[in-house]
Amino acid sequence: MSATATQTQTHTAAPSTPLPYSPSSQEAPLRPWKFHLDEAGAIIIAVHIIAAASLFYYTPAAKTWWLTFVSWQLGNFGVTVGIHRLWSHRSYTASLPLRFALGIMATMAFQQRIYWWAMRHRLHHRYIDTDMDPYNAKKGFWYTHIGWVYEKVHYPKMKLIDRKDLDEDIVVQLNKKYFVPLSIFFCFVAPTILGATWGDALGGFLYGGCVARVAIWHCTWSLNSFAHLLGDQPYSTEHSAKGELIVAILTNGEGHHNYHHEFPNDYRNGVKAHHYDPSKWLIWAFAKLRLAHSLITIPDAEIAKAEIQTLEQHARRMRQIAEEEDRLLWGPELESLPVWTLAEMKRLVADEGRDLFVIDGLVLDFAAFTKRHPGGEKLLTAYRGKDATKAFYGPLNNHTKSARTLLRTMRIAKVAP
Ligand SMILES: [Zn+2]
Ligand SMILES: [Zn+2]
Numbered sequence: 001m002s003a004t005a006t007q008t009q010t011h012t013a014a015p016s017t018p019l020p021y022s023p024s025s026q027e028a029p030l031r032p033w034k035f036h037l038d039e040a041g042a043i044i045i046a047v048h049i050i051a052a053a054s055l056f057y058y059t060p061a062a063k064t065w066w067l068t069f070v071s072w073q074l075g076n077f078g079v080t081v082g083i084h085r086l087w088s089h090r091s092y093t094a095s096l097p098l099r100f101a102l103g104i105m106a107t108m109a110f111q112q113r114i115y116w117w118a119m120r121h122r123l124h125h126r127y128i129d130t131d132m133d134p135y136n137a138k139k140g141f142w143y144t145h146i147g148w149v150y151e152k153v154h155y156p157k158m159k160l161i162d163r164k165d166l167d168e169d170i171v172v173q174l175n176k177k178y179f180v181p182l183s184i185f186f187c188f189v190a191p192t193i194l195g196a197t198w199g200d201a202l203g204g205f206l207y208g209g210c211v212a213r214v215a216i217w218h219c220t221w222s223l224n225s226f227a228h229l230l231g232d233q234p235y236s237t238e239h240s241a242k243g244e245l246i247v248a249i250l251t252n253g254e255g256h257h258n259y260h261h262e263f264p265n266d267y268r269n270g271v272k273a274h275h276y277d278p279s280k281w282l283i284w285a286f287a288k289l290r291l292a293h294s295l296i297t298i299p300d301a302e303i304a305k306a307e308i309q310t311l312e313q314h315a316r317r318m319r320q321i322a323e324e325e326d327r328l329l330w331g332p333e334l335e336s337l338p339v340w341t342l343a344e345m346k347r348l349v350a351d352e353g354r355d356l357f358v359i360d361g362l363v364l365d366f367a368a369f370t371k372r373h374p375g376g377e378k379l380l381t382a383y384r385g386k387d388a389t390k391a392f393y394g395p396l397n398n399h400t401k402s403a404r405t406l407l408r409t410m411r412i413a414k415v416a417p
Helices: 039-057 062-088 096-108 114-126 141-145 156-160 170-177 179-197 201-224 245-250 257-262 278-288 300-327 342-352 367-372 377-381 389-393 401-410
Strands: 004-006 295-297 356-359 362-365 411-415
Touching (some): 062 278, 096 114, 114 156, 170 179, 342 356, 356 389, 367 377, 401 411
Antiparallel strands (some): 356 362, 362 411
16 A cells, blocks of 8 residues: 555443443434335335346346346445445545546446435444434344335434535536436446347346346445344444444445444454455555555554453453342352251151252252242142152253252252262
8 A cells, every 4th residue: 555544543431331232222212214205215126126027037148147246246346445435434545547437336336326325324423323323223124224215314413414525526526416327327228238249138137237236235235234233343332333244245345344333434344354355455456556545544553442442341241240140149059068868858857847858969948939839839848858859850840040040049958979
């Protein structure tokens, strides 16, 4: 890379943050979802229907499969390398030729204008997990995956989002102005023409056009849905973003979403060398080819701090659990129990009327529990002075883990071998 800008961020762990993150743990009432269908939503439904029907009723030429794959990948990279990491986050600077190429690839994703996408995405980062987040993870999988498409919402906070860089970018502005003809051409007309060159114009339209668009959409939507639902949180538990390899594979590297939300302007989403992140590799290669520069990387020490703070949160939680454990009555330790013979126990039952039996080689005093036994008092008293191990574990009894734990509080002696 020709130049690497570094950025320092500080992170303050909130001691009271629940762990792991749970969207339902925050109480603000959610805006109810109201179905709204506009042209974009109708086109998405129509393209889905055509794509699904194509998969069942039309077998394309072998070359058309390759066209579909390339179209899908170009659109995917147009989102990840272009709309997301370049225009939404400015995580690197791209030369004009590269921006033009990425602009075309972004158009191939058929996900509205770059400007619209980037502004909503900035809102998503700024107001994550709130009603001001257009992909609010608290609203569940289907809302974050596709439900938001069928909703008309005014985001008053949008006016607070900086847009100066987008207003000044010629490629963003051209994309904004000519989005409709450009997207129709690159998403549907171009694949049809290419398919025609090997005699499969219809396959070019159905697969290179419709099936590839559906694939791109669901890959991108996975970032709003799966990446806020599945996976781990090594860098922060203060937001719902998570990290998951499968999502990274689908989204050309964007599935390392926990890191991305913690350090959004790092050009890498998969920050470790072994992380699958082809978008990161591509940007790095563009820098080597002098098509990109000023790649932003967060210093290793800052990343390590984020990881350590998250581990500290886990450790704090474990300490809380340990303290809670200490407060509870678990019953005497085995080592502290006296050793009795079976005859001694039987004598106490016969002479003193004690409610004792044996389970697992331990004498248990069940007097305080007789009336509370879910299976009835009779079943317990039937075993007074006897070994009830078989009965306790017998196939007719479904004693739970908690029942076994309760036995620990009743033990008063070990039975001599
Ligand atoms: Zn996100
Ligand atoms: Zn982002």
